[in-house]
Each structure stands twice: as C-alpha cells, then as structure tokens.
Amino acid sequence: MNPTTPPSDHDLESLSREVRLLGDALGRVIAKLEGSEVLSLEEEIRSLAKASRSGEAGAADFLGAAVAKLSPDLAYEMAMAFTSYFELVNLAEENYRIRLLRSRRSRQLESGLVPRASIEAALVELKAQGVSPEEMQRIVDKLHITLVVTAHPTEAKRRTILVKLRRLAQLLRDQTESSLARTADWLASLEREIASLWLTDRSRTERPQVLDEVRTGLWFFDSTLWEVLPDLEAEMARVLSRHYPTVRPPRRWISFGSWIGGDRDGNPSVTFDVTAEGLVLHRRLALSKIAGGLDQLSHLLTISTRRDPSATELLDLFSRRERLILHRNRLGLRYPNEPYRLFLAALREEVIQEENHARASDLLDLFGPRPEPDLTLGNLSHALDAVEAALEKGRAPFLAGGDLLRLRRQLQTFGLHMAALDIRQHSRVHEQALDEILALLGRVEGYARCNEGQKQELLSSLLAEPPIVDLHRLWDRCGPASRDILGSLLTVSRAQALYGNECVGAYVISMTRELSDILEVLLLCRLTRADLSIAPLVETLSDLAAAPEILRSLFDHPAYRPHLERHGKEQIVMLGYSDSNKDCGYLAASWWLYKAQDAIVEVCRRYGVSPILFHGRGGTIARGGGPAAQAILAQPCGLIEGKIRITEQGEVLSTRYHDPDLAFRILQQICYGVLTGIHASSSRPPLPARWTDAMEEIAAQSVPLYQGLVRDDPAFLRFWREATPIDELRLLNIGSRPALRSRSDTLEELRAIPWVFSWMQSRFVVPGWYGMGALASFCAGSPQKLGLLQEMYEGWPFFRTTLDNAQQSLAKADMNIAARYASLVQDLEIRERIFSRIRSEYDRSVQQVLAICRIGALLDREPILQRSIRLRNPYVDPLNYIQVEMLRRLRSLDSGQKDEERPLRRVIELTINGISAGLRNTG
Numbered sequence: 001m002n003p004t005t006p007p008s009d010h011d012l013e014s015l016s017r018e019v020r021l022l023g024d025a026l027g028r029v030i031a032k033l034e035g036s037e038v039l040s041l042e043e044e045i046r047s048l049a050k051a052s053r054s055g056e057a058g059a060a061d062f063l064g065a066a067v068a069k070l071s072p073d074l075a076y077e078m079a080m081a082f083t084s085y086f087e088l089v090n091l092a093e094e095n096y097r098i099r100l101l102r103s104r105r106s107r108q109l110e111s112g113l114v115p116r117a118s119i120e121a122a123l124v125e126l127k128a129q130g131v132s133p134e135e136m137q138r139i140v141d142k143l144h145i146t147l148v149v150t151a152h153p154t155e156a157k158r159r160t161i162l163v164k165l166r167r168l169a170q171l172l173r174d175q176t177e178s179s180l181a182r183t184a185d186w187l188a189s190l191e192r193e194i195a196s197l198w199l200t201d202r203s204r205t206e207r208p209q210v211l212d213e214v215r216t217g218l219w220f221f222d223s224t225l226w227e228v229l230p231d232l233e234a235e236m237a238r239v240l241s242r243h244y245p246t247v248r249p250p251r252r253w254i255s256f257g258s259w260i261g262g263d264r265d266g267n268p269s270v271t272f273d274v275t276a277e278g279l280v281l282h283r284r285l286a287l288s289k290i291a292g293g294l295d296q297l298s299h300l301l302t303i304s305t306r307r308d309p310s311a312t313e314l315l316d317l318f319s320r321r322e323r324l325i326l327h328r329n330r331l332g333l334r335y336p337n338e339p340y341r342l343f344l345a346a347l348r349e350e351v352i353q354e355e356n357h358a359r360a361s362d363l364l365d366l367f368g369p370r371p372e373p374d375l376t377l378g379n380l381s382h383a384l385d386a387v388e389a390a391l392e393k394g395r396a397p398f399l400a401g402g403d404l405l406r407l408r409r410q411l412q413t414f415g416l417h418m419a420a421l422d423i424r425q426h427s428r429v430h431e432q433a434l435d436e437i438l439a440l441l442g443r444v445e446g447y448a449r450c451n452e453g454q455k456q457e458l459l460s461s462l463l464a465e466p467p468i469v470d471l472h473r474l475w476d477r478c479g480p481a482s483r484d485i486l487g488s489l490l491t492v493s494r495a496q497a498l499y500g501n502e503c504v505g506a507y508v509i510s511m512t513r514e515l516s517d518i519l520e521v522l523l524l525c526r527l528t529r530a531d532l533s534i535a536p537l538v539e540t541l542s543d544l545a546a547a548p549e550i551l552r553s554l555f556d557h558p559a560y561r562p563h564l565e566r567h568g569k570e571q572i573v574m575l576g577y578s579d580s581n582k583d584c585g586y587l588a589a590s591w592w593l594y595k596a597q598d599a600i601v602e603v604c605r606r607y608g609v610s611p612i613l614f615h616g617r618g619g620t621i622a623r624g625g626g627p628a629a630q631a632i633l634a635q636p637c638g639l640i641e642g643k644i645r646i647t648e649q650g651e652v653l654s655t656r657y658h659d660p661d662l663a664f665r666i667l668q669q670i671c672y673g674v675l676t677g678i679h680a681s682s683s684r685p686p687l688p689a690r691w692t693d694a695m696e697e698i699a700a701q702s703v704p705l706y707q708g709l710v711r712d713d714p715a716f717l718r719f720w721r722e723a724t725p726i727d728e729l730r731l732l733n734i735g736s737r738p739a740l741r742s743r744s745d746t747l748e749e750l751r752a753i754p755w756v757f758s759w760m761q762s763r764f765v766v767p768g769w770y771g772m773g774a775l776a777s778f779c780a781g782s783p784q785k786l787g788l789l790q791e792m793y794e795g796w797p798f799f800r801t802t803l804d805n806a807q808q809s810l811a812k813a814d815m816n817i818a819a820r821y822a823s824l825v826q827d828l829e830i831r832e833r834i835f836s837r838i839r840s841e842y843d844r845s846v847q848q849v850l851a852i853c854r855i856g857a858l859l860d861r862e863p864i865l866q867r868s869i870r871l872r873n874p875y876v877d878p879l880n881y882i883q884v885e886m887l888r889r890l891r892s893l894d895s896g897q898k899d900e901e902r903p904l905r906r907v908i909e910l911t912i913n914g915i916s917a918g919l920r921n922t923g
Contacts, residue, residue: 012864014096015092015093015096018092018095018096018172019088019089019092022088022089022091022092022190022194023085023088023089025187025190025191025194026081026084026085026088026194026198027039028191029191029194029195029198030042030081030198032191032195033195033198033199034077038074038077038081041074041078042077042078042081042082044066045063045066045067045078045878046082046874046875046878048062048063048066049063049874049875049877049878049881050874051063052874052877053873053874053877060816063877063878063881064820064881067878067881067882067885068885070882070885072886072903072904072906072907073903075882075885075886075907076903076906076907076910078878078882079879079882079907079910079911079914080198080202080910082875082876082878082879082914082918083202083879083910083911083913083914083917084194084197084198085875086872086875086876086914086917086918087161087165087197087917088168088194089872089875090917090920091165091168091169091172092172093868094169094659094662095169095172095173097662098173098659098661098662101661101662101664101665102661115668117668117669117672117673118668118669118671118672119232119235119236119239119668119671119672119675120235120239120242120243121672122671122672122675122676123136123239123240123243123244123675124243125676126139126675126676126679127243127244129679131679133244133246133247135679136244136247137244137246137247137248139642139675139678139679140236140240140247140248140249140250140253140675141250141642142641142642142643142678143250143253143642143643143674143675143678144252144253144254144255144642144643144644145253145254145255145643145644145646145670145671145674146254146255146256146257146505146643146644146645146646147254147255147256147257147645147646147647147648147670148256148257148258148259148419148422148505148614148645148646148647148648149217149220149256149257149258149259149260149419149647149648149649149653150258150259150260150263150647150648150649151210151213151214151216151217151259151260151263160200161197161200161202162654162658164193164196164197164200165197166658167193168190168193168194168197171186171189171190171193202909202910202913203906203909203910203913209269210260210261210267210269210270210274210278211261211274211277211278211281213260213261214258214260214261214277214278214281214282215281217258217260217653218281218282218285218418220653220657220658221256221285221414221418221419222285222289223658224657224658224659224660224663225256225657225663226289226410226414227660228660228663228664228667229254229409229410229413229414229667230405230406230409230410230413231664232254232664232667232668232671233249233253233254233409233413234409235668236249236250236253236671237249251412252412252413254413254667254671255413255414255419255420256413256414256418256419256420257419257420257421257422257505257506257645258278258282258418258419258420258421258422259421259422259424259508259647260278261274261275261277261278261279261281261421262275262278262421262422262423262424262488262504263422263423263424264423264424264425264484264488265424265425265426265510266426271484271487272364272484272487272488272490272491273360273364273487273491275421275423275488275491275492276360276363276364276491276495277360278421279360279363279417279421279491279495279499279503279504280358280359280360280363282417282418282419282421282503283355283358283416283417283418283499283503284355284358285418286414286415286416286417286418287351287352287354287355287358287416288355289410289414290351290380290407290410290411290416291348291351291352291355293403293406293407293410294344294345294347294348294351294407295344295345295348296403297344297403297404297407298340298341298344298345298348299341300399300402300403301340301341301344301387301391301399301404302335302338302340302341303338303339303340303341303394303396303399304337304338305337305338305339306337307395308394308395308396310390310393310394310395311338311339311340311390311394312339313339313390313393314339314340314342314343314386314387314390315339340387340390340391343383343387344387347380347383350374350375351375351380354374354375354416357374362494362498363491363494363495363498364491364494365494366475366487366490366491366494367471367472367475367490368494370494370497370498371497371498373497373498373499373500375416376416376500377411377415377416377500377502380411380416381408381411381412384404384407384408384411385408387404388400388404388408391404415502415503416499416500416502416503417499417502417503420502420503420504420505421503421504421505422504422505422506422507422508422535423488423489423492423504423506423507423508423532424507424508424509424510424537425485425488425507425508425509425510426509426510426511427509427510427511427512427513427517427520428511429481429485430485430509430517430520430521430524431447431448431516431517431520432448432481432482433481433482433484433485433486433524434447434448434520434523434524435447435448436478436479436481436482437474437478437482437486437527438458438462440474440477440478441468441474443458443462444458452514452515452516455514455516455519455520456515456516456519459516459519459520459522459523460519460557460558460559462523463519463522463523463526463559464558464559467526467527467529468527471486471490471527471528474486474527485524486524486527486528489524489525489527489528489530490528490530492504492528492530492532493528493529493530493531496530496531501531504532505532505533506532506533506534506535506572506614507521507525507530507532507533507534507535508535508537508574508614509521509534509535509536509537510537510539510576511537511539511540511543512536512537512538512543512547512550513542513543513546514550515550515553515554515557517536518534518536518550518554518560519557519559519560521534522534522559522560522563531566533567533570533572534563534572535572535573535574535614536550536573536574537574537575537576537614537616538573538574538575538576538596539576539578539579539580539583540579540580540583540584541580541583541584541588541589541592541703544575544580544592544593544595544596545592545596547573547596547599547600548596548599548600548602548603551571551573551600551603551604552603552607555571555603555607555609564609568610569608569609569610570609570610570611570612570643571604571609571610571611571612572612572613572614572645573600573611573612573613573614574613574614574615574616574645575593575596575597575613575614575615575616576616577589577593577615577616577617578616578753578756580592580593581767582750582755582767584702584703584706584707584771585702585703585705585706585707585710585767585770585771586767586768586769586770586771586772586806586809587698587699587702587706587771587772587774587775587802587806588699588700588702588703588706588771590798590802591695591696591698591699592699594798597613600613601613601640605640610641610643611640611641611643612641612643612644612645613644613645614644614645614646614647615644615645615646615647616647617646617647617649632644632670632673632674632677639674639677639678639680639681640678640681640682642674642678644674646670655920687796690788691788691791691792691796691799694778694785694788694789694792695792695799697778698774698775698778699774701774701777701778702771702772702773702774703771705770705771705773705774705777705841706770706771709770709834709837709838709841710770713834715827715830715833715834716834718825718827718830719822719825719830719831719834719835720758720759722824722825722826722891723762723764723818723821723822723824723825723831723835724758724759724761724762724764724821725758725761725762725883725887725908725912726754726755726758728887728890728905728908728909728912729754729757729758729761729912730754731905755767756768760812760915760916760919761883761912761915761916762817762818762821762880763812763813763814763815763817763818763821763880764813764818764821764838765809765810765812765813766838768805768806768808768809768810768812768813769806769809769810769813769842769845770838770841770845771841772806772810772841772845772848772849773841773844773845773848775789775845775848775849775852776844776845776847776848779848779851786851786852789852790852790854793852793853803849803852803853804853804861804862806845806849807849807853807858807859807862808859808862808865810842810845810846810849810858811858811859811865811866811869812869812919813842814873815838815839815842815843817877817880818835818838818839819835819839820880820881820884821880821884822834822835823884824884824887824888824891846858872918872919875918876914876915876918876919879911879914879915879918880911880915882907882911883907883908883911883912883915886904886907886908886911887908889904890904890905890908
C-alpha cells in the first residue's frame with residue numbers, strides 16, 4: 001500500500017472482521033453472565049435503533065417505549081452492553097490504526113516513499129518550494145515545540161478500565177494477521193478479559209485528588225514518551241541528512257510542560273504543598289529513568305584499557321566520584337580496567353542519591369537557606385559529553401551512537417524534571433491578595449477598589465523600589481488566600497534554587513484584561529524571588545481585542561523590560577479557545593483568535609520581542625480541537641519565530657499518547673505543521689481584502705446570533721440545565737476541579753469543559769457550530785457571495801479548517817436525539833421556542849456548509865470519519881434514549897428519595913461513559 005493513500009477496502013474489511021469478532025465475544029459473555037433474556041433484549045433494542053436510523057415508520061416510538069419499560073437494573077445492563085461494545089470497537093479501531101502505521105512505516109523505509117504530514121514530508125515540500133539549505137538551517141534553528149499536559153477532567157474512564165482495555169489490546173496484537181482462525185484457548189482468554197471488563201464498575205467511588213492526576217499525567221511519560229522522543233529526534237536527523245545533508249539538526253527543539261499540580265484557577269485542591277509534591281514526583285520519575293539509562297549504558301560500555309588505551313581518559317573524571325561509588329559497592333575493585341563502566345556507575349549513584357533526597361519538605365521550607373543544587377542538568381550533560389568525546393577518540397567511535405545518543409537526547413528533551421510545571425491563577429485572585437498585602441504594608445487601603453490608572457501608578461511605584469526584605473513577617477500576618485498566592489510562588493522560588501530554573505515554566509494569568517493584571521504578578525514574583533515567564537491568557541472577545549494594546553503598554557513599562565531581557569526577550573501569550581467560544585460562539589471566536597494572533601505578533605515585532613503563542617486547545621472542536629497539523633497551518637503568522645506552545649488536555653492524552661506508534665505519528669504531524677508553518681508565516685502573501693472583509697462581516701453577524709440565544713434569552717440557561725445532564729455531570733468523580741470557578745452559578749463562572757460536555761452528551765453540540773447560520777445570512781440571495789465563500793474555502797487554510805471542523809460537530813449533532821432531551825424541559829413555551837430556534841439554525845448551518853464546500857452530505861471529503869459516525873449512531877442512540885428516560889425519572893422524584901435516586905444515577909453515570917465512548921468526545 002502506498003503510504004500516502006487512504007486505507008483500502010481490504011484494510012477496512014479486516015477492521016470489520018475484528019469488530020464482529022469482539023461483538024460476538026461480548027454477546028457470548030452477556031449470555032453467560034446475565035442470561036439469554038438480557039442478550040435478547042439488547043438485540044431487540046439494537047434492532048429498533050437501526051430501524052429508526054433507516055427511517056422505518058414508528059421505530060423511534062417503539063424504541064422509546066421499549067426503553068420506558070426498563071427497570072433501573074435492566075437499564076443498567078442495557079447501558080453496560082452498549083458501553084462495553086463501544087469500548088471494544090474503539091479498541092479494534094486503535095489496533096487497526098497501529099497495524100496500519102507499522103505497515104506504512106516499514107514499507108516507507110523499504111520503498112523510500114514519504115508519509116503524509118510527517119517531518120520528511122515537510123522537508124520535501126519545502127525543498128520543492130525552493131527553500132535553500134541556509135534558509136532551512138534558519139528554520140530548524142528557530143524550531144521549538146512545547147506540549148503542555150493538563151488535567152482537565154474530560155477523561156470519563158477510570159484508570160482501572162484503561163488498564164483492562166490495554167490488556168485486551170495486547171491480546172489482540174498477539175494474534176497476527178495470518179492467524180485469523182482464532183484458537184479455542186485464545187477465544188477463551190478473550191472472553192475472560194471481556195467478562196472482567198463487564199463486571200467492573202465504570203464510575204469512580206470518589207473524586208480523584210490532584211496528585212492522582214499528576215501520577216496519571218506522568219504515566220504517559222513513563223510508559224510512552226520517554227522512549228518515543230529519541231526516535232522522533234532520530235527521524236529529524238535522518239531526514240535532514242537525506243534531503244538537506246549540510247543542515248545541522250536542531251537541539252532541544254521539542255519539550256514538555258504540565259499544568260497538573262500547578263493550575264489553581266478555581267481549584268481549591270491545588271495548594272502550594274500539592275505543587276511541591278507534584279514537582280517532586282516529576283523530578284523523581286525523570287531521575288529514575290535517567291538512572292535506568294545509565295545502568296544500561298554501563299553494562300554496554302565495558303571497554304577495557306587493555307583493549308583500548310584511550311579509555312584511560314575517563315579515569316580522571318571517575319576519581320572525583322570514586323569515594324561515593326566505593327562507599328556504595330565494590331565496582332571499583334571488581335572492574336579496575338573498565339573506566340566507562342566505573343564512571344557511568346558513579347554517575348548512576350549520584351542520580352539515585354538525588355532521587356532519594358528529593359522531598360517536598362525541602363521545597364516547603366519556604367524561608368530556609370537556599371543551597372546550591374547538588375546535581376544539575378548542566379553538569380550531568382557535561383559528564384555524558386565527556387563520555388562521547390572519549391569514545392570518539394577511541395578505537396570504536398561509533399559506540400557514541402546508539403544507547404548513549406539515546407540517553408543524551410532523552411536528557412536534552414526531558415531534563416531532570418520530565419515537564420516544566422506551569423502555574424496558573426485567575427487575575428481576580430491576584431487582585432484580592434494584593435488588596436490585603438498592600439494594606440498590611442501600609443501602602444494603600446482598598447487596592448481592589450482602585451481604578452485601572454490608580455492601580456498602574458501604585459504598582460509602578462512599588463516595582464521601582466527594592467523588594468521587601470522581611471517577607472517572613474508579612475507571611476505571618478497574611479490570611480489564607482494571600483498565603484496561597486505567596487506560598488505557590490515561594491515554592492516555585494525554592495524549587496528553582498534547589499533544582500534549577502528548568503523545573504518550572506510560565507505563570508499563566510487567566511482572564512487577563514488590563515495591564516495591572518500582569519504588573520500584579522510581576523510584583524508578586526519580585527516579592528518572592530520567583531523568576532517565571534509571565535503569560536497573559538486572553539479568552540473573551542473583548543480580551544482578545546484588548547490584547548495588543550495591553551502588550552504595547554507592557555513592553556513600554558520600565559519595570560517589565562528587565563524581566564523580558566532575563567527571559568531572552570520572549571513573550572508568551574496564551575489564547576483561550578474554550579472561553580472565547582463560550583463567550584461569542586464558534587465562528588466569531590475562530591475569527592477573533594485569528595485576528596488577535598496577527599495583531600499580537602505585529603506588536604511583538606515592533607518592539608523586537610519574540611512572540612510565543614500558547615494555544616489552549618481542548619479535545620472537542622468547540623475547544624479548539626481537530627487535526628493537529630491542520631490547526632497549526634490555519635494560524636496566520638504565529639509561527640514566524642518558530643516557537644509554539646499547545647495544551648494537550650484530558651481525553652487527548654489517552655487517545656494520542658498511550659501507544660508508542662500512535663504517539664510517534666501524532667508528534668510527526670505536529671512537527672510537520674510547525675516546520676511548514678514557520679516558512680509559510682514568513683512567506684505568505686497578504687490575504688485578499690475581499691476575504692478578510694467577508695470574514696469580518698460574517699463574524700459580526702454571528703455574535704448577535706449566538707449571544708441572542710445564549711446570553712439575551714433569559715430562559716436559555718434554564719433550558720440548558722433541564723435539556724442536558726449538566727447537573728449530573730457536575731456530580732461525577734472525573735476530576736479534582738469543580739465545574740464552577742467560584743460559587744456564582746453563572747455562565748461566566750462556568751468552566752467551558754462541563755459546558756461543552758453537557759451539549760455533547762445531549763447531541764445538541766451547540767458550542768461546536770451554533771452561529772454558523774451567519775454564513776447563510778451573508779450569502780442570502782447573492783450567488784456572488786456564495787462564490788466568494790467557495791473561493792475562500794479552496795484558497796484559505798483558516799477558512800477551510802474552520803468549516804471542516806464545524807462539519808465534524810454538525811455530523812455528531814443529531815436534532816432528533818436532541819428533541820428527546822428537549823422534552824425534559826418542563827415549561828412548554830420555553831421548550832418549543834428555544835428548541836425550534838436551535839433546530840432551525842442547525843438546518844440552516846448544514847445547508848450553507850454543504851453549499852460552500854460543494855458536497856452532498858457532511859464529511860463527504862472525510863469518508864472514513866463519515867462512515868464511522870454512520871455505523872456508530874445506531875449504537876449510541878439507545879444510550880441517549882436510556883439517559884433521557886433515567887433523567888426524567890430522577891427529576892420526578894421528591895427530595896429525600898435516596899433509595900430510588902441511587903440506581904437511577906448509577907445508570908446515568910454509565911450512559912455518560914458510553915456516549916463519550918461512542919462519540920469519541922467528551923468536553
């Protein structure tokens with residue numbers, strides 16, 4: 001198979017066979033465990049759902065009636081059947097993708113064909129565009145990608161379930177294509193694994209703690225990323241040597257960050273002692289992996305000075321560590337003629353000692369002495385450099401490759417901390433903390449009541465003065481809220497002193513709206529001697545519009561200029577996809593994010609500052625999700641400096657990075673997007689004014705369309721709460737963070753994740769498409785305007801990606817299923833008025849998208865995804881029907897009916913898991 005072609009019918013038939021195999025095995029397990037009656041009932045419900053999807057008259061009513069008859073216990077078994085089915089189908093699809101990737105990679109290496117959206121594809125394309133070796137060197141020297149893992153609670157599956165599914169995946173992979181005639185023993189093993197899955201609870205008994213989330217995030221580094229990243233760097237070196245042999249490979253061009261344990265925005269569970277524990281967990285894992293690599297290397301490099309006299313060069317380096325290693329073991333006596341082995345073993349002892357000494361209590365000694373770190377990334381890297389240099393002078397210089405090169409690449413990428421920990425907090429909290437702190441310092445009473453000009457004047461004055469010396473005394477007088485702010489920064493400052501600056505990343509300021517929001521954090525960092533990059537996060541439409549002027553004022557500020565110089569004149573600006581979408585709708589948010597990037601980059605260029613755009617993307621389209629390479633290439637000019645930060649959130653971690661082959665492919669796609677994007681950002685011609693004028697007009701029309709429903713209709717929030725399972729989602733134990741930023745139950749304080757999650761579950765998918773009807777308004781009665789939008793779709797990556805992503809949301813939405821959820825709204829007038837408005841807008845949006853894309857049905861240009869959604873719908877529908885029925889019964893209960901409530905909630909929780917698995921999306 002040519003690796004650039006889509007899967008063949010043969011490949012898809014292989015997948016279908018595996019799905020049937022798993023489905024049949026599930027059916028046998030259900031019959032054995034629950035009885036043939038339960039299996040027959042499941043088959044009846046499935047048949048009715050298929051008949052309903054095929055348009056058979058009355059089938060939907062029969063399906064509704066069948067579900068209405070179910071007792072909670074039987075409803076649970078039906079929900080379990082369909083949930084388990086999707087878990088197995090997803091497993092089969094993943095297994096199929098992995099087989100396909102492995103096959104393509106091997107064929108590519110044999111034939112020399114170039115895989116799509118890969119590092120090599122980027123170089124081939126750039127070479128065809130006339131990019132010279134000198135220009136390519138500038139591109140790779142600029143390149144830096146930072147992927148930031150977050151703990152957003154969108155992974156609905158328990159870790160226990162994930163482990164069981166991985167066991168099943170391994171069982172499937174143990175069978176080769178040639179052994180399709182499965183043995184009886186293998187089938188029995190398959191049924192045992194499925195039976196164990198069937199009998200395991202899907203819901204957690206308690207909400208996970210922050211440190212549980214830290215450990216889950218680190219699992220992906222431990223099990224996958226640590227091994228995959230050296231392969232990715234080797235691939236970069238290989239394809240550069242093939243296509244640009246004079247270009248030096250870049251150094252440390254990809255790295256990782258984390259918010260888990262540092263994101264305290266609205267999460268009271270993230271305290272500074274939790275941050276300290278999180279930093280220690282990161283450090284211990286990295287040191288453990290490094291120690292393992294050194295041990296492996298010491299057993300490889302057993303070079304004797306008798307066989308290679310040049311190895312004696314390492315003896316001097318070893319003698320500095322001799323006392324430590326001789327104290328621990330007798331290697332020095334056993335292998336006196338093997339200096340590489342001795343030196344690496346001594347290094348390993350140092351690393352293990354550092355791992356054993358890493359304790360949170362050291363970081364929480366906030367006012368203690370600040371000793372120099374014993375082990376740093378620099379001195380460990382220099383030690384391995386010395387090993388490489390000695391080998392290259394010896395008889396076998398090629399030994400400097402292989403395991404040594406692999407460990408050096410791992411150390412270069414992950415350092416001694418795996419991922420740099422970012423800190424995030426809401427701007428309002430900083431204001432409240434300084435309101436108390438400045439009063440205690442006798443500077444001003446009621447700082448929070450000052451206007452913006454007064455705040456800037458006061459902050460500028462304080463920043464011009466020497467920092468406070470007696471911070472300990474201030475700490476003793478502060479209340480809990482101010483202590484939390486100071487404590488988080490003191491912990492960071494302490495970690496930087498003990499571990500080095502690379503253990504932490506940026507300080508992200510949620511809801512940055514004024515210059516004072518940034519100056520407040522700068523002052524707090526001065527007070528605590530914490531030295532982080534400061535990253536304003538702009539989220540709402542008005543914040544996006546204000547961002548360029550805020551940056552101009554910031555770069556002009558005398559106290560900020562030294563901070564910029566210390567951080568290499570680089571400025572991180574984070575773009576919030578989730579909250580901007582919630583604020584003004586998908587279409588307008590997409591356009592304003594695009595424009596904001598352009599304006600931010602221009603301001604940075606004028607001040608000689610290197611911009612790093614930090615894309616706060618989620619898994620769903622409404623939160624900036626979608627194919628990685630397409631999303632990057634759709635940006636206007638944000639890659640002109642070659643640096644980009646991207647969040648990898650919640651469910652995205654488990655779908656992208658749990659398997660080495662999948663992780664390698666995803667990372668290749670991201671690299672492709674960034675490499676080609678750097679060149680495009682510097683060479684892209686100005687957009688035609690007619691395109692940007694049209695987009696401006698469409699976005700302007702879409703804002704009142706969206707806000708007219710979501711903000712201006714006073715009954716809308718009531719409709720949303722009754723027509724979706726939002727209240728039930730809030731009770732799920734799927735993350736440490738609450739659904740609301742504060743106790744104020746408003747749209748502004750609601751987090752975007754449960755907002756999107758609830759609309760996805762109920763199949764409205766409103767955040768992923770509502771407001772697209774502005775396209776129809778723009779084109780109304782004008783074939784010329786339709787032709788203009790068709791031209792934009794073909795020629796403008798941003799517009800094409802925006803519409804293609806909206807197609808996915810529209811395809812996953814289903815107004816017939818949504819109507820069943822709307823029936824839960826008690827007020828008839830509200831129900832009919834709002835639902836009819838949503839349905840009308842949906843129909844109008846679909847019709848216009850089809851016309852602009854010149855296709856007959858949604859996703860016609862994505863036939864595999866289109867086929868997957870079509871095949872999945874009849875199995876998702878019963879879960880939606882069951883969820884609606886259980887919600888109806890639950891909401892009809894009087895307060896205090898706990899015995900009746902408990903089994904209903906249990907079914908609803910299971911359907912949430914099942915629908916998420918079926919749609920392959922949560923929040």
